[in-house]
Amino acid sequence: QKEVEQNSGPLSVPEGAIASLNCTYSDRGSQSFFWYRQYSGKSPELIMFIYSNGDKEDGRFTAQLNKASQYVSLLIRDSQPSDSATYLCAVKVDSGAGSYQLTFGKGTKLSVIP
């Protein structure tokens, strides 16, 4: 069974610091990786996705992918209290005929301390 592992946290960082969230996956054939943010009681919202090895930056967020190590991370620079949420890592699993599923990790709870 394909697995996605995340440290459940909570991860506490001071306001203005860099938060580093990590995710490992078991399927070496996985090609696409997604980071979602979920506030308590709300639905997930996509932050960014990454396909290629290396870094992808979007504003204060940077996703890093290392397929050889089966590792994907999310860095949040200049962390704000509004970043306090659970961050879900998801891995795309192709089901054929253009269809795919997302396998989610359990999420890491981030708390940014003012």
Add this chain to the structure above:
Amino acid sequence: DGGITQSPKYLFRKEGQNVTLSCEQNLNHDAMYWYRQDPGQGLRLIYYSQIVNDFQKGDIAEGYSVSREKKESFPLTVTSAQKNPTAFYLCASRELADPEQFFGPGTRLTVL
């Protein structure tokens, strides 16, 4: 406004009863998904559909059923065969050519 709506927001059910959760989208998306989330857990896929009148089981389909009679609607029925149905249920949709799944606000189901 385009988006995904789920109703009701909160639902209470007695043991042994079937209940149907609504999911409607006006984004003209082809693919729709149902997930279940338990406290402290990630999302687990129940069913998904790429086209009208066709759907596939996800990882935890037992005790659930779906239909896709219209492109914009993908209702989920939680049957009495589902042993532990209390959870947060999320519906999502996407364009086939787009990897991003958009989520509805969710329905919180509690079995009394």
